[in-house]
Amino acid sequence: MIISHDVDGPEGAPAVVLLHSSVCDRRMWEPQWGPLTTAGFRVVRADFRTCGESPAAEEPYSDHGDVRELLDHLGIQRAALVGASYGGRVALTLAALHPERVGALALLCPARPAQRRGPALLAFNAAEGALLDAGDLAGAARLNARQWLGPDADEAAHALVRSMQFGNLRGALTADGDHELPEPSVELASITAPVLAVGGAHDIPDFREFPAELPSLVPGATHLELPWAGHLPSLERPAEVTRILLEFLARH
Numbered sequence: 025m026i027i028s029h030d031v032d033g034p035e036g037a038p039a040v041v042l043l044h045s046s047v048c049d050r051r052m053w054e055p056q057w058g059p060l061t062t063a064g065f066r067v068v069r070a071d072f073r074t075c076g077e078s079p080a081a082e083e084p085y086s087d088h089g090d091v092r093e094l095l096d097h098l099g100i101q102r103a104a105l106v107g108a109s110y111g112g113r114v115a116l117t118l119a120a121l122h123p124e125r126v127g128a129l130a131l132l133c134p135a136r137p138a139q140r141r142g143p144a145l146l147a148f149n150a151a152e153g154a155l156l157d158a159g160d161l162a163g164a165a166r167l168n169a170r171q172w173l174g175p176d177a178d179e180a181a182h183a184l185v186r187s188m189q190f191g192n193l194r195g196a197l198t199a200d201g202d203h204e205l206p207e208p209s210v211e212l213a214s215i216t217a218p219v220l221a222v223g224g225a226h227d228i229p230d231f232r233e234f235p236a237e238l239p240s241l242v243p244g245a246t247h248l249e250l251p252w253a254g255h256l257p258s259l260e261r262p263a264e265v266t267r268i269l270l271e272f273l274a275r276h
Contacts (some may be wrong), residue, residue, distance in 0.1 A: 107132070
């Protein structure tokens with residue numbers, strides 16, 4: 025199955041693939057969609073399984089495998105990947121396993137492959153789990169929006185994250201079993217693409233420390249911390265993040 029996606033821009037133009045946070049779906053990239061296509065890129069955004077419009081899997085799958093299959097389906101041999109949080113983890117995995125397919129990586133508060141959860145993330149997971157055990161999906165969606173959006177996010181961003189996360193939670197709960205394959209072990213040093221690793225000063229340590237560490241793990245990677253940002257900077261200050269992405273992609 026090809027996961028649900030949008031694509032725009034001329035065939036043969038440099039391809040940019042937008043990979044969403046697990047809290048969101050592909051709608052999170054709406055502020056960046058138009059400017060990236062206007063800049064001349066062929067832009068793709070996709071929904072991971074049980075998120076947005078992508079249904080649950082009925083057979084074994086991996087998210088990085090789904091992205092690779094989507095690229096094959098669209099005839100894209102090499103692309104820049106822009107990943108937020110979990111989408112950054114998927115992007116890193118694909119770039120490590122198939123470096124020939126990835127021309128550049130822009131990572132916004134990325135999750136670490138095979139992540140070990142720190143105290144702040146464990147505390148959040150416990151609070152979310154209590155709401156889910158009580159069947160309060162709306163409460164869990166509100167909790168996620170409060171946790172992951174920084175102080176500059178407006179009410180429209182909060183409403184969108186609540187809507188996206190509510191849909192994701194409902195999709196995961198209605199899935200018939202878990203068919204996701206175990207996460208592969210990857211060597212980040214095998215990544216050959218230029219990497220921009222962005223952190224947010226208002227994010228929890230799990231997602232601040234990993235971007236800062238990436239230059240020591242991936243040759244040539246660059247770290248940028250945004251002093252105003254939480255965990256989803258592309259929704260908090262969309263125009264500023266769009267500018268950062270366009271400048272990075274123009275160089276690579």
